[in-house]
Structure formats: structure tokens, C-alpha cells
Amino acid sequence: MQRTGPMLVAIAVGLVASPACAQDADNWTIAPRGRIQYDVGDVDAPSSISADGLEVVDEFRAIRLGAQGRLAGAIDFLIEVDFSQNDFVLVDATLGHTTGPVTFTLGHQKNLTGLEELTSALNTSFVERAAFTDAFGFERRVGFAVSYAGADHLVSAGAFTDDFDALTNDENDGYSLDARAAWFPEIGERTRLHLGGAVHWRDIREPAALRYRQRPLLHATDIRFISTPTLPTEEELSYGIEAALVRGSFHATGEAHWFRPTLAGGADSPTYFGGYVEAGIFLTPGDTRGYRAGRFDRVRPSQPLGEGGIGAVQINARYDRLDLNGAGVVGGTQDLIGGSLVWTPQDRYRLMLNYARIDYADAAIPTASGDRDYGVDVVALRAQVSY
Template structure:
């Protein structure tokens, strides 16, 4: 500021002196002398203008010259680091030098349910009928997960821990290599390849819980290696696993082999999915007991139960059919479990148990349920018009039927049968937040574990119960 003021004063002074000199001696001066003074004054003014003008950057050198100027053959030179890129997807994900899409992920699901009448459903004991207090009004934090995922070149990783129920359980812990076209190799703790609905995230299933048959036979994550071949409309994923990883019984108890494939027909707005899966478990890894909750996980009661079985191996087979046609979608599965069981005399036989499910849904707000064609699974559906941005969010209604038969086909085992009718309403006001309401009616036949107390004081093993459930969930 001081330099600029000084330049102004110099300019004013030069101009003043020139005018004064011109006024005193104009008559005596020759034209040549006057012109010399004018040229001097003009040079001083141009000089002061140059001092006041902002510095103009030099024109950039040609590309080749600039590259030559910045290049170096010094082996110890440090390459320029890539800038950190941050994206928002529920929670920030970070991409920088040496890593990509790193994200702290998590989910919280809170449930409330009303399950039947606990005064009318229970067991018989020495003191007579005993109501099951695991029914009635129940509530729980269904899932509380925290973890991380990311990529490093052709490698990806994911790790999640679930703290629900007062316990700490690993949900996913694996490393994936994706450097080969159309092939991914995955090593670690992951889902086995059985059932379409089991491959869908709990954040995106139609109802609050998955179909009852896969719950009854306890399809679960295992430690293993899988190979996933996929194309635009198809995939085939197979793996070999060991039973035993993160629980207190971490010894390897048996081997599991599973495989699932699918093909998708039609365009995005009107597609049909067809798929199948199979899973074999040898001795030590097979199911040793089949049982089932009354739909909602918040209850610890099991209305179907085979009791402990002396099993030696199992074979699961399942068929899948699904589709999306605009705002309408459906999915149905049919599955069978063949379980090799020894009787009291040590003789082995194969007991077969069956299950099936059908879900129909429609988005009242016009969205299409998101579907990943290269994996044959449903994925996250995002509202077309989120709440607070000129819309209401995504609202869909669904209806379903679910059948579980734990009575062995050869009548050697009686665990009961269960038929459930469901209706659900799901609202996603914005992406990553979802509210669900489910109502259902369940019919139990030949229950081996529970009885219904009739008004006349007698009991029966065939009975029905009504259920209602609410869920609030958020993920990031």
C-alpha cells in the first residue's frame, strides 16, 4: 500500500513540475525543447504504469519442454501422490494413493413383535400346562454391525462384526481377487452358495426375516474358498468350506461343498431369473437338529423341532424363479434337504424335509426393485424421489406364503409342519433408511414341541397364531 501511494505522489509531482516549468518558460522555449520535455514526461508515466500493473504469468512452455523440465532420472525421487477423493454413500468412502473405496460400514436393525397368545400356547409338564413366555410382546436389537471394506488394486476385502444379542460374532471376513476377467476368487469367512434369498443382504429382503425353511436347516457362513464366474446375465459360484471358524468350537469338524448358478432373461425393466443351488455337508458339518422360530427372531421359542438327530451327512437342493416387471416383482423357491440319519440300531436311512416360499411385491411409488444381473440377487432399491427433495420416498407392499415341513418323508422323524401367510409394508424415506411393518398368520400342524390350550382345558398340537412386527433400520 505504501509503495502504491509513493508511486501516485511521484506521478503527481512529475506532472506538477512539468506544468509549472511549462507555464514559466513556455515563451522562451523552442519547439524542440518543448517536445523533449513532453517525451520525458510520457516516458515517466509509462514507467509508473508498468510498476503498478500486476505481474503477468509467463506463457506456458510447450508440453515437451515442460515434461523435460520436470522429469528426473533420480531413482530416489518421490512420485507425486494422488489426491484424496471422498464420496458419500451412507458414509464417506475414500480413494487415494494405493487404496480405493475404503469405507467404514455398519447397520442397526431394531425390532418389535407381538407373537400369538402366550397364555394359550405352551408345553405340558409335571404341573400341567405351562405357557410359553417366549411368545407375546418381544423386542430386540436384531443386528448391530460395524466393519470396513475397500480395494487395493485387484484385491478387495470386507470385515464385519455383529454385536447384537450381547454377543460378538463375525459376519464377514474375506479377501477377494478380481484381476481375472469374469472371475473372482474369494478366501475367508463368507456365505455358502445355497438359496437365492440367503444371498440377499438382510437390508434388502422382502419381509423382516427370510423364508422359514432356510432358517430351519440353519444355512450359515463358513470358512472357505469360492470361485465366482459371471457375465452380464449369468453367474456360477462354487466353493469348498470347513465347518469351524470363529465360535468356541473352532476345530475343523467337517467339509462343505456348495454351488449356485443362474441365468437372467429379458431387458432390465422386464426380466426373469432362473437359478438352482446345491450344498453337501459331510459328517461333522451336517445339520444335527432342525427347528424353527415363529417368524420373528425376537422370540427364542421353537414351534417346530426335530430334536437332536444322529446324522452323518446332508444334501440341500433348491430351485429359484424370480422376476421384475416395472414396479411389480416376485420370487419363489422350492427346496429339499436329504439328511442321512442313524436309528437306535445303527442303521442309516435318508430323511427328507421340504420347504417352499412365494413373495409378490409392488412399489406404489413407481420404483423397480433393484436386481444385480451378474450375481442373480436382489440389491439395494433407492427412492426415485426421496423425502425432503420433492418426494415421499419409496413405498412398497408385499404378500407372501411360506411352507416348512419337518416331518420326514419316511415318517421316521416328526418335527411338525408350518404354513405362514404374510403381508408387509416397507417405506424408504431416503436411501439407507427403512421402516417395515409385517403382519402374518401361521398354522402349525403336528407340533412336536408346543400345544394349544383350548377353552375346555384340553390341548391340541394343531393350532394357529397371529403375529405383527415392526422394524426400523439404518445402514452406512
């Protein structure tokens, strides 16, 4: 797809999502959607490290315009374009159909890789997801998925090719298979348990030169203190477990994922690990973390700003581990301890303040003295609006 493709899609989305078109005609329903996320932060590394992306950085993390609705024949659609990076990128483009408990989805969509990845970035506790989600290459891809949903369980499976940009290369003919299951019963008043697991396998077909790496919490910086060397990769396998508990104003959640790239030429293949544990509580009475159908959902304040209250105020703490060492391949390790303060004045608006201390071992960037074991401090602030 050429870059003009997403541009035309954006124009079409703007027209379709306009108030004049947001109506029910011939069984069609159309509603606009979008988001703006602006991030500013500071990355404080040892003074002897000189690299772009340190100290104060900022960016529009997302500027998206889209539409969703239903076409004739009970076909649901979703399309969303992002133009935060001075370019048009097609994010979501799906058609779906639900019959009873079964939903079929075709198009550019998220893989079935776990609770944190499948939770919208609008609803996470920190400005970025756990480190392993990007390090292991979890992303949207073109494919077909089917889900069976019950009152307290969900089973999903899918087959995928690659993301839109990668599909512009005729030599890119890899594919992946994904599956996920989750059980989420209510176990008491305002109490929900979530247990699940996911597996992802990808055949790259032609060995690709890939690196597995991650930024220090803040996406606005391009620096990576943890990164493998370029690896000739033929296949990828990841599998993980997930758990969460929401009980009134309190929530706790965690995941563990193992990732194994198969290297070309018979080289020993490393197994990498990523995982996190998190807990949080609302300081405002009556508020709880949103949850729906196997993922965290939007927070809806019990007393929104302008309606007799101040909105929802939440504090969270997280430990996040990423280990990219294995089989003689040194990519480094990182251990993050962080806290976040989240203010949700109304369910469509959010302000987030994050602090994280990240300790690295075998870091990709040495200090002036050659030391690769050191710590980095990160502060991040996000302003967010969605509709």
C-alpha cells in the same frame, strides 16, 4: 477364536474405517460400512400355551460395524462385526480378487444356497427370510469360492469348513461343497427374469446331535413351534430351484428346497421341504425392486424424501411352507400367509411392518389339552439404517 478376537477386530475396524483412514494411499481404498436394525413385535399363540417369547418382544436384530475396500495388488476385502447380542461376533471377513469375469473369494462368507439366503437382510421384503433358510442351517462358513459372471448369468462353486464359532472346537473337522447357477436376462423394458438352482452337500465327519427348527417369523423370540428332535447326523444334502421376475413396479419370486440329513446307525433318513412364493408392487410411481448379479439389491427411490417426494412405498404378500416330517421323524409343518408394508424414504433407511398367520401341524409345543395343531399370529415392525 476366543471372544477377544472379534473385539480386537471391531477396534481395528473402527480405526480403519475412520475418516482419517478412508483415503487412497499406495493403491489402497477403504470405506466404512454398517447397519442398525431394531425389531419389535408380538407373537399371539393359543392362550393355554405358556412359554417365554410370547406376546411383545423386541431386540436389536443387528448392530454392525465394518469396512470394505481394495488393498494393493487389486485384492478386495470386506470385514464386518456384529455386537447386537452384547458380544462381538465376526460376520464377514473375506479377501477377493477379480480377473475378467472370474472372482475368487476366501474367508468367512455365505454359502451358495439360493436367492433368498444370498440377498442381504437389508433388502428382503419381510423382516426375516423364508423359514427353510434357518431351519436347514444355512449360514456363513469359512471357505473358498469362485464365481464366473457374465452379463446375464452366474456360475459359482465353493468348498467350506464351518463357521467361526464352531471352528474353536478342535473336534469339528467337517466340510461342505456348494454350487449355484443363475440366469437373469432382461426380457423387455424394465423387465428382468431370474432362474437358478443350488446344491449343498456337507460331511459332518463325526456324527453330530442336530435339531432342525424355526422361529415364528420374528427373530426377537426364542420360541420354536416347529422343531425336530435331536438327530445323530452324519451328512446333509440340500438342493433347490429359484425364480423371480421384476417388471417395473411389480416383482414376483419363489424358491423350493429339499433337505436330506443322513442319520447315523443306518436309520432311515428323512427328506424335508421348504419353499415360498411372494409377490409385491410399489405404490409410488417410478420405483422398482433392486436387482444385481443374481440377487435382490437395494431399493433406490425415484423421489426420495427431502428431494421432492416421500420415498418408495411397497406392499408384498407371501406364502411360506416348511415341512419337517419324514421317515418317522416328526418335526411338524408350518404354513405362513403374510403381508408386508415397506417404506424406504431414502435408500439407506427403511421401515417395515409385517403381519403373518402361521398354521402349525404336529407342533413341538402342545396346548394344555395336548393339541399340536393350531395357529399363531405375528406382528413385526422394523426400523433400519445402513451405510
